[in-house]
Amino acid sequence: MKILSIVGARPNFMKVAPLHRAFQQCSDVRSVIVHTGQHFDARMSDVFFSQLELPKPDYYLGIGGGSHAQQTARIMLEFETVVEAEKPDVVLVVGDVTSTIACALVAVKMHIPVVHVEAGLRSGDRRMPEEINRILTDSIADQLFVTEQAGLENLKREGVEDRKVHFVGNVMIDSLIHYRRKAAETRTVEKLGLKSGEYILMTMHRPANVDSEAGLRSILQIIEDMVRYRKVLFPIHPRTLNNLGRFGLLERLQATDNLELMEPQGYLEFLNLMEYAAVLVTDSGGIQEETTYLQVPCLTFRDSTERPVTVDLGTNQLLTDLNPETVHRKVVEILEGRAKKGVIPPLWDGKAADRIVEILAGNYRKTEPAQRVADPTFG
Structure with a gap:
């Protein structure tokens, strides 16, 4: 199974890092990282790759700045050539940035299953470009991985089939737990x-x-x-x-x-x-x-x-x-000591990426060509 994982902006790196580590533990999964270059400042991008121990991206699209429309169009044009060359089994997108929706659109139109990690989040404010990106990505994704109960409720209200939705926890917290000791060493x-x-x-x-x-x-x-x-x-x-x-x-x-x-x-x-x-x-x-x-x-x-x-x-x-x-x-x-008290939400335990990989391995493991034609949605 070949998976293209998309990163483009700073928040994406912390979400893809634990997934890439989990994919590497599977002998029959090849993880290919595509960096769109949506964040092009080295302080906002390169340092995260090195600190999160991500390998050099297999593809760097070098999109850079511009309006939302300009970025979306350039990402789609460049990413299409990557999909044509790699012929992946799955395209995995995370979060809600321009790269998320742009790459999801390309994959869907090329009949490649799309997996959305951190699905179902809604602010209710459609003035935010991120809100539009979330809604559109969730509407076309084949599998949706949710971080909290509100995500399940939002997707159900929007008519997403239950079989596509999985409550797995939060990959951002996976990274926090994994790197907390290393962060302390920075002093x-x-x-x-x-x-x-x-x-x-x-x-x-x-x-x-x-x-x-x-x-x-x-x-x-x-x-x-x-x-x-x-x-x-x-x-x-x-x-x-x-x-x-x-x-x-x-x-x-x-x-x-x-x-x-x-x-x-x-x-x-x-x-x-x-x-x-x-x-x-x-x-x-x-x-x-x-x-x-x-x-x-x-x-x-x-x-x-x-x-x-x-x-x-x-x-x-x-x-x-x-x-x-x-x-x-x-x-x-x-x-003065009157801070709001809180608790850690369910499944925020550092194991979200492992749950996601287990589900993907069951749904999208490579099959013989004849079977793929018979079942184009891969479960």
């Missing part, structure tokens, strides 16, 4: 002269939050409030950095006392920073899951979340707008 927190609970960790990159002057001014006020209580570590996303410069706000940020501005961190370094933070302030999707597993308080600037288990069971709290007063109150509550 990132110690090198900054800090100890557990002595700092607040912040990330901010979503267009809704960082593409307007008003949003950035609110973020600056939030930071200026938080540094009164703890040192704030802010690995700054290129998009956020560029917009701060565009609106003439970068000098104000750089002049803030008790703030450590940092370049984007590698996976291991950031995992070490997350584990010992007093609180995470973010607009990220994956961080909501990672902090839930680590039992670290998380404040997320989003109108809704596609990962409701992090709120229902975990340590995550949604803040629906960039209101500095609300954030100030929540941060103080957490620092």
Whole structure:
């Protein structure tokens, strides 16, 4: 069985890494990695391949930047040639980035079964390009692997057949568990002269939050409030950095006392920073899951979340707008020991990739040509 696994943006790497390791344990499975190049900054891409012990991609499409339409079109054109050359049995896509839907569309139109890992997540906000990518990918995928109960309910409501849907756990947590010790060996927190609970960790990159002057001014006020209580570590996303410069706000940020501005961190370094933070302030999707597993308080600037288990069971709290007063109150509550308590969700145990591989091996193991013609869906 030959599987093409697609990566394109930073969150994909942590999801494909445990799957690739699990595939390598199967003597009759060949795992081929295709990197679309959707994230083309080495700090956002190359370092993750090395830290997650992924091999050099078998294919690098070099797509780079551009609008959603431009990226989608270029990925589809380049990926089609890969499928023609490799003739895979399965195309595996993860998450909800442009590469996910682009490669899924190519595979389906070339009659190759599509497997979607992290299926069924829904924010209910169709203004988010990721939401459109999730809905479309799930509607054409042959097998859908789900991380939480809400995913099962969403897919059932959308009419997806039960036989296609599998509740297996979270491959992002597989990576966290596998690399937690290695992350500790980076001693990132110690090198900054800090100890557990002595700092607040912040990330901010979503267009809704960082593409307007008003949003950035609110973020600056939030930071200026938080540094009164703890040192704030802010690995700054290129998009956020560029917009701060565009609106003439970068000098104000750089002049803030008790703030450590940092370049984007590698996976291991950031995992070490997350584990010992007093609180995470973010607009990220994956961080909501990672902090839930680590039992670290998380404040997320989003109108809704596609990962409701992090709120229902975990340590995550949604803040629906960039209101500095609300954030100030929540941060103080957490620092005073009144943080929301959470538990680790079901099947977030580091074994999701093993469950996925077991199911794929049963459904898509290579058969004789005559049988493949008779059963084109492969189960």
